[in-house]
Amino acid sequence: MSSNDFVCKPIRLLYLPNEISTTSLQVGPRAAFNEMTEDQTLSAYQLFSFLFEANKVGETTSWEKRLIDLANDFQPSVIFWQHIGKLPITVDLIKQLKGLPNKPLLIYHEGDIHGKFRSRITPSMKILARFSDITFLVGLGENAELFKKAGARKIIYSPHSVDTTRFGHDWNRTTQGRRGVVMIANHIISKPIIQHIPPLRFPGILEREKFALNLYKHFGDRFKLYGRGWEKYPFSIGLLPYDDQEIALRQHLVSVNWDHFPDIPFYFSDRLPISMISGVVHTTNYHPGYELMFKNGEEMVYYQTIKDAIDIIDWMLCQPDKYLIDMGYAGEQYARKNLTSNIVYRRMIEIIKNEIVKKCYSES
Structure with a gap:
C-alpha cells in the first residue's frame, strides 16, 4: 500500500493536547474526537498528552522517543498538535513524524494570541508553524501575520469553543432572584x-x-x-x-x-x-x-x-x-x-479532510 493510498482513507488521528496534568484535561476536544470516532468520521484515534509525558518522573526514555514509538505503532494519517508553548522541540522530531511511511498531515492548533513585543512566538511554535500543513488560529490580523512570517503556509480561523460536558446544562431561566x-x-x-x-x-x-x-x-x-x-x-x-x-x-x-x-x-x-x-x-x-x-x-x-x-x-x-x-x-x-467543541472541532476535521483530498489528487 502506498502512502497516497493510506492517507486517502478515513482519518487516523493522533492528537497531542496541551495538558499539564490529569486534572487539566482538554475536555472539549477529547469529547469531540471520541464522538467522531464513534460515528466513524475518524477511523481511529490515539492521544499523546505531550506536556504530561514530558514532565513524567522516572521514565527511562524521552518523551520524544515515546511519541515516535507511538506514531510508528499507530501510523496516523493526521497529527493534530495543540499549543506547543515553550516546550523545546527540534526540527528533527518534526521531520521524523512527517517522514512516517504514510506521510501524515501535520496540523497545528494555537489557542493563544501573540504579538511582536509581548507573548512572542516561541522557537518551538515557529517550527510547528513552518512544517504544518494547516495552522488553525483563534484570531487573525496581526496575529496571523506573525505566523505567516514564522513560515505558516495555510492559516485558517477557528474560534474558541465550549464543551457541553461541563456547561450548557438544563435550567429554569425564569428563576426568581437573579439580579445585577x-x-x-x-x-x-x-x-x-x-x-x-x-x-x-x-x-x-x-x-x-x-x-x-x-x-x-x-x-x-x-x-x-x-x-x-x-x-x-x-x-x-x-x-x-x-x-x-x-x-x-x-x-x-x-x-x-x-x-x-x-x-x-x-x-x-x-x-x-x-x-x-x-x-x-x-x-x-x-x-x-x-x-x-x-x-x-x-x-x-x-x-x-x-x-x-x-x-x-x-x-x-x-x-x-x-x-x-x-x-x-x-x-x-x-x-x-x-461554538460547542463538537461543532468547532468537527469543522476543523472537515477542513483537514478537504486538504487530504487535495493531496490525493495532486499525488495521483
Whole structure:
C-alpha cells in the first residue's frame, strides 16, 4: 500500500493536547474526537498528552522517543498538535513524524494570541508553524501575520469553543432572584514601567480595569466580579473554579466583559461561548469581524467604548426580565449551533479532510 493510498482513507488521528496534568484535561476536544470516532468520521484515534509525558518522573526514555514509538505503532494519517508553548522541540522530531511511511498531515492548533513585543512566538511554535500543513488560529490580523512570517503556509480561523460536558446544562431561566451584572475575568498586573509603553503592555489590560471601576461606580453592589488580581477592589468576589462559571453566571441578569486584544479580528476567549451557552445575556467589547458573526442586540451585545458599555448595560437592566431572558436564550442557541467543541472541532476535521483530498489528487 502506498502512502497516497493510506492517507486517502478515513482519518487516523493522533492528537497531542496541551495538558499539564490529569486534572487539566482538554475536555472539549477529547469529547469531540471520541464522538467522531464513534460515528466513524475518524477511523481511529490515539492521544499523546505531550506536556504530561514530558514532565513524567522516572521514565527511562524521552518523551520524544515515546511519541515516535507511538506514531510508528499507530501510523496516523493526521497529527493534530495543540499549543506547543515553550516546550523545546527540534526540527528533527518534526521531520521524523512527517517522514512516517504514510506521510501524515501535520496540523497545528494555537489557542493563544501573540504579538511582536509581548507573548512572542516561541522557537518551538515557529517550527510547528513552518512544517504544518494547516495552522488553525483563534484570531487573525496581526496575529496571523506573525505566523505567516514564522513560515505558516495555510492559516485558517477557528474560534474558541465550549464543551457541553461541563456547561450548557438544563435550567429554569425564569428563576426568581437573579439580579445585577457579573463579570468573570482576571486582572493581569504588569510592571509599572511596562504599563506606560503601549507595545509592551498587554492589550486591553488598562481598559478592563477602567471598565470594572466604571461598572462599580455606576451599579454599586449590583456589580460582582470573579477572577484573579482584583483582591483590593470592593466588587471582587474572589477566584472562581473554572467548572463553576455557569453556576455564577446564572445568578445574574447580564454577563459583561472587556476582552483583551481588542484589535485582533474575530478573536474572543472561551469566556464568550461559556457565557452564551449558559443562557445569560452576554455583552463584551467589539473586535473587528463581530458584525459578521453575531446579531448585535439579538444574540449578544457588543460595544466600542466604556461609556457606550455603561449606557447599554444600564438600558438593558431597565428592560423587562423577559427581554433579557429571550436574548439569553437566543445567545444560547447560537452557541449550541456554532461554538460547542463538537461543532468547532468537527469543522476543523472537515477542513483537514478537504486538504487530504487535495493531496490525493495532486499525488495521483
